[in-house]
Amino acid sequence: MSTENTFPAATILGYPRIGPGRELKKAVEAYWAGRLDEAGLQHAADQLQDRTVARLVELGLDRGDSSIPADFALYDQVLDATAALGALPARFADLAAEDGSVDTAGYFTLARGDGERAPLELTKWFDTNYHYLVPEIGPGTPFVAVAHGLTATVRRQRERGTVLRPVLVGPVTYLLLAKPEDGAPAGFDPLERIDDAVAAYVGILASLAEAGAEWVQLDEPGLVGDRGGELAAPGGLVERVYRQLAGTAGRPALLVTTGYGTAGDPARPGQALAVLATAGVEAVHADLVRGSRPSAEALQALGGTRLVAGVVDGRNVWRNDLRFSLGVLEDLQQETGTAVTTATSTSLLHVPHDVQAETGLPEHLPAWLAFADQKVREAVVLARGLAGGRPAVAAELQDAEEALGHRARFDGVVVDSVRTRTRGLTEEAFTRGPAERRAEAQQERLGLPLLPTTTIGSFPQTREVRGARAAVRSGSISQSEYEQFLRQEIANVVRLQEGLGLDVLVHGEPERNDMVQYFAENLDGFAATEQGWVQSYGSRCTRPSILWGDVSRPQAFTVPWISFAQSLTERPLKGMLTGPVTILAWSFVRDDQPLGETANQVALALRDEIADLEAAGIAIVQVDEPALRELLPLRSADHQAYLDWSVRAFRLATAGAEDGTQIHTHLCYSEFGEVISAIDGLDADVTSIEAARSRLEVVADLAGFGYSRGIGPGVYDIHSPRVPSEQEISGLIDTALAALPAQQLWINPDCGLKTRGYDETVLSLRNLVAATRAARGSVRLSTAEQVLARS
Ligand code: MET
Numbered sequence: 110m111s112t113e114n115t116f117p118a119a120t121i122l123g124y125p126r127i128g129p130g131r132e133l134k135k136a137v138e139a140y141w142a143g144r145l146d147e148a149g150l151q152h153a154a155d156q157l158q159d160r161t162v163a164r165l166v167e168l169g170l171d172r173g174d175s176s177i178p179a180d181f182a183l184y185d186q187v188l189d190a191t192a193a194l195g196a197l198p199a200r201f202a203d204l205a206a207e208d209g210s211v212d213t214a215g216y217f218t219l220a221r222g223d224g225e226r227a228p229l230e231l232t233k234w235f236d237t238n239y240h241y242l243v244p245e246i247g248p249g250t251p252f253v254a255v256a257h258g259l260t261a262t263v264r265r266q267r268e269r270g271t272v273l274r275p276v277l278v279g280p281v282t283y284l285l286l287a288k289p290e291d292g293a294p295a296g297f298d299p300l301e302r303i304d305d306a307v308a309a310y311v312g313i314l315a316s317l318a319e320a321g322a323e324w325v326q327l328d329e330p331g332l333v334g335d336r337g338g339e340l341a342a343p344g345g346l347v348e349r350v351y352r353q354l355a356g357t358a359g360r361p362a363l364l365v366t367t368g369y370g371t372a373g374d375p376a377r378p379g380q381a382l383a384v385l386a387t388a389g390v391e392a393v394h395a396d397l398v399r400g401s402r403p404s405a406e407a408l409q410a411l412g413g414t415r416l417v418a419g420v421v422d423g424r425n426v427w428r429n430d431l432r433f434s435l436g437v438l439e440d441l442q443q444e445t446g447t448a449v450t451t452a453t454s455t456s457l458l459h460v461p462h463d464v465q466a467e468t469g470l471p472e473h474l475p476a477w478l479a480f481a482d483q484k485v486r487e488a489v490v491l492a493r494g495l496a497g498g499r500p501a502v503a504a505e506l507q508d509a510e511e512a513l514g515h516r517a518r519f520d521g522v523v524v525d526s527v528r529t530r531t532r533g534l535t536e537e538a539f540t541r542g543p544a545e546r547r548a549e550a551q552q553e554r555l556g557l558p559l560l561p562t563t564t565i566g567s568f569p570q571t572r573e574v575r576g577a578r579a580a581v582r583s584g585s586i587s588q589s590e591y592e593q594f595l596r597q598e599i600a601n602v603v604r605l606q607e608g609l610g611l612d613v614l615v616h617g618e619p620e621r622n623d624m625v626q627y628f629a630e631n632l633d634g635f636a637a638t639e640q641g642w643v644q645s646y647g648s649r650c651t652r653p654s655i656l657w658g659d660v661s662r663p664q665a666f667t668v669p670w671i672s673f674a675q676s677l678t679e680r681p682l683k684g685m686l687t688g689p690v691t692i693l694a695w696s697f698v699r700d701d702q703p704l705g706e707t708a709n710q711v712a713l714a715l716r717d718e719i720a721d722l723e724a725a726g727i728a729i730v731q732v733d734e735p736a737l738r739e740l741l742p743l744r745s746a747d748h749q750a751y752l753d754w755s756v757r758a759f760r761l762a763t764a765g766a767e768d769g770t771q772i773h774t775h776l777c778y779s780e781f782g783e784v785i786s787a788i789d790g791l792d793a794d795v796t797s798i799e800a801a802r803s804r805l806e807v808v809a810d811l812a813g814f815g816y817s818r819g820i821g822p823g824v825y826d827i828h829s830p831r832v833p834s835e836q837e838i839s840g841l842i843d844t845a846l847a848a849l850p851a852q853q854l855w856i857n858p859d860c861g862l863k864t865r866g867y868d869e870t871v872l873s874l875r876n877l878v879a880a881t882r883a884a885r886g887s888v889r890l891s892t893a894e895q896v897l898a899r900s
């Protein structure tokens with residue numbers, strides 16, 4: 110490669126892949142359904158890619174200088190790396206062609222499984238709401254260079270006059286994200302395969318160069334985790350790997366990105382970048398939004414390696430403080446003594462496409478926001494200001510400043526009555542009476558049997574339910590017709606549960622489109638978008654709400670539905686709320702105050718709702734926190750501070766409840782073994798927790814901890830239409846009973862039934878109730894035997 114460092118002045122690390130009209134989602138799902146053949150899918154993907162390139166050029170990136178990243182995965186970028194490396198686990202070896210590559214059908218088999226085989230596991234990408242497919246690496250996993258798709262993309266765009274910068278997950282991060290393949294020797298660490306992986310990357314770099322790539326981007330965000338410090342220290346594994354890659358003849362120039370925090374040892378910010386520079390890469394990226402600014406010493410050590418400064422937040426939707434960012438860039442440029450590139454802190458994958466597409470936002474909001482397209486422009490403007498001086502971008506700086514000033518002073522951003530309340534909070538507001546006293550009061554009030562059965566809240570959201578929601582939105586049915594429909598739906602769900610013999614009933618949540626959006630729509634301080642889709646995994650997208658101002662509750666909103674449901678039955682009906690941490694985790698949250706303050710505001714709104722539910726005679730309230738584990742910081746050193754504010758917010762929401770009100774919580778989507786003491790800290794009377802797929806692993810952790818309140822480990826995996834047999838559920842109940850006292854246990858599914866159909870739901874719940882009844886019998890028997898043995 111040429112020795113002259115020609116990296117562009119502005120770039121982004123990646124762009125939303127799903128398409129402004131969710132074109133990719135539609136094409137991929139049509140392909141799965143057999144409505145589109147492989148050529149049709151390829152054509153749709155190519156068209157979207159052309160549109161993206163054209164759009165990025167329009168926004169100010171240059172077609173010819175590698176500033177446009179090629180990150181067009183059909184499903185997931187980590188799966189793309191697995192395919193490019195031919196790194197198929199043995200259980201999928203048959204999907205590989207002779208050269209080790211997989212075709213489109215095989216690619217989707219890895220993502221979605223087939224008749225006999227479960228897909229690759231899906232897991233959170235760092236501390237985001239994006240999920241990737243976990244590579245399974247063993248001692249024998251093949252590593253070959255078969256990046257056919259990426260090479261074809263580069264070549265195709267090159268023919269159209271565009272020099273793309275192909276993007277790949279880097280080798281260290283790839284192996285850090287992997288898990289040992291089933292059957293790998295105990296203690297096997299996928300990183301043991303680094304040399305084989307690097308050899309394949311060398312081959313990939315060569316074929317990308319041949320296809321016309323001048324720069325290649327290798328993403329190494331894995332270096333911001335707990336292992337990053339050691340791996341990226343001078344003389345460590347990262348240095349060795351990148352020396353090898355940089356030493357390859359005829360390769361493209363290399364940009365190594367970090368992102369999601371400070372790479373390497375957080376006490377030595379920038380050291381990891383200096384190490385990469387020493388190894389010989391041409392450009393290194395740092396996240397300057399979540400991460401710390403590199404030290405002056407580290408910056409000097411960069412030498413001729415270009416610094417790519419991530420000053421535009423890739424993870425949030427707020428407009429950039431351009432004057433501040435420009436100041437950071439100017440400082441960096443001075444300290445490195447050479448040109449610096451302006452970039453995003455991460456890929457823009459985590460934000461929606463375009464603010465301009467929104468027509469229904471409150472009038473004040475659009476000017477405060479920057480989605481992906483606006484962020485590209487911000488990076489371009491900053492680069493122009495850095496090169497040409499502030500006068501060159503005076504108007505843009507002025508605009509941004511005015512928008513930020515408007516935001517800071519806007520009515521609703523700070524609401525005195527909300528502030529007075531949070532300021533006045535004392536320790537008492539976070540504390541309930543002693544758990545034993547509560548348990549007694551609740552048992553007296555509820556009189557529940559041993560091993561009470563319940564569900565997690567939602568019942569199947571059928572075509573009719575979704576249809577009614579769409580109809581009221583479009584005005585083809587009236588609000589009162591819609592409400593009548595919902596009451597009917599609730600009555601059906603209540604009757605069904607009574608018939609099944611469940612002990613604690615729910616109303617089924619038919620009025621909720623989404624467990625967070627529904628709360629955002631009913632609380633002040635939030636706004637909802639129309640087109641703000643963000644990829645969550647594969648073709649699945651979510652539309653996070655925007656939390657822009659102080660949060661409060663204009664009026665009770667769940668109470669009418671819950672008390673209607675309770676009026677239909679003698680059995681206790683459980684009110685259903687989404688917890689403060691989950692509401693924050695699944696929204697775009699204001700960035701002008703600590704998350705803990707915002708969480709307390711949400712908590713107080715929920716606390717008021719619980720008080721109103723109690724006043725309406727509801728004896729059980731569940732506050733769902735499926736995202737509790739999700740926001741856990743990447744470095745263990747930061748865990749406690751997070752758990753402190755998140756657990757406190759939950760307690761603030763729930764601690765106003767009377768002793769006799771039973772507070773439940775529900776946790777799912779993660780493994781919770783690591784945060785048992787936080788779960789204990791929530792102080793809920795009953796916790797239901799996803800557990801079926803791990804065959805109740807968590808009960809052993811709970812028992813080991815000495816957890817003493819109610820616990821409902823999920824005994825029915827609701828993630829597939831499969832009906833668990835009574836025998837299978839009995840087996841799981843026995844596992845729970847072996848670890849924990851029967852008095853503590855609840856019997857319930859893993860999560861809500863929203864995505865399931867009625868047929869399988871009814872069969873599964875019938876088995877769940879039958880297995881519970883059998884277990885009650887044998888517990889009583891064994892207690893009687895113990896009594897006999899003692900006498
Ligand atoms: C992702 S957790 C879902 C909890 C909610 N109450 C439901 O049942 O759907």
Ligand SMILES: [Zn+2]
Nearest residue numbers: 735777860861
């Ligand atoms: Zn759940």
